[in-house]
Amino acid sequence: MVKTDRDILTTTEAAKLLGVSVRTAQLLIEGGTVRSWKTPGGHRRVYRTDIEALIEGPAIDPNLPSANVIGGSDEVTYSDAGGAFPIAPNESQRLAALDRSGLLDTPPEEAFDRLTWLAAQTLDAPISLMAMLTPTRQWFKSRLGLDLVETPRSWAFCNHTILQQGVFWVEDLSADPRFAANPAVAGDEGFRFYAGAPILDREGFAMGTLCVIDNRPRTLNERETRTLSALAALGSTEVRLRGTERQLREALRRD
Secondary structure: OOOOOEEEEEEHHHHHOOOHHHHHHHHHHHOOOOOOOOOOOEEEEEEEHHHHHHHHHOOOOOOOOOOOOOOOOOOOEEEEEEEEEOOOOHHHHHHHHHHHHHHOOOOOOHHHHHHHHHHHHOOEEEEEEEEEEOOOOEEEEEEEOOOOOOHHHHOOOOHEEEEOOOOEOOHHHOOOOOOOHHHHHHHOOOOOOOEEEEEEEEOOOOEEEEEEEOOOOOOOOOOHHHHHHHHHHHHHHHHHHHHHHHHHHHHHHOO
């Protein structure tokens, strides 16, 4: 079948279709998550069908219970050209809850920036993030020590964190087969240590995580583990308060 101009997209057109920034689309394309090629002029092109397949993602049963699935045999692995990462079978419900939260792509807020600052200070980490996971990207509601506003979803160590109720951490990412080939580990960033805890809405869905990252291998002691868990719990409280406020505003509008 001959491909027409309508079947081939520029990076900007792919970004618009995905609903992400052009920079994120570039990361997805250049990182191999989406097949691409260069024109004689040096511009990247992709097939529309590949972008649409990325949007659709894995098939998920919409009738699964609306509780956050915690790892184990209920875990599903989703693979794409950018790598493999685990998702819960009720990912569609989690994504719907994330959309209802109204937090995505909103400006920085002092309440969340305070949490990332505290996490970096108390755990002596150069990078601290409040990350939220959409179908295709990891977006940072708050970030300290990192210039990127978002990354492709397949780069997110937090994919593992949101499947747990407690703290998930990796002493040396480069020595773990799940993460050694990750561009953030194998590339210039050279991330080595990661620790994160889920941030949950009032129904128990993981909106994202509070996490810290270091460029050297290290461990977490009991005090640090409890500290990160407590800070993530504060983040969960902030998310729940915003949900309650939004419901009240909607109720007032209906009245």
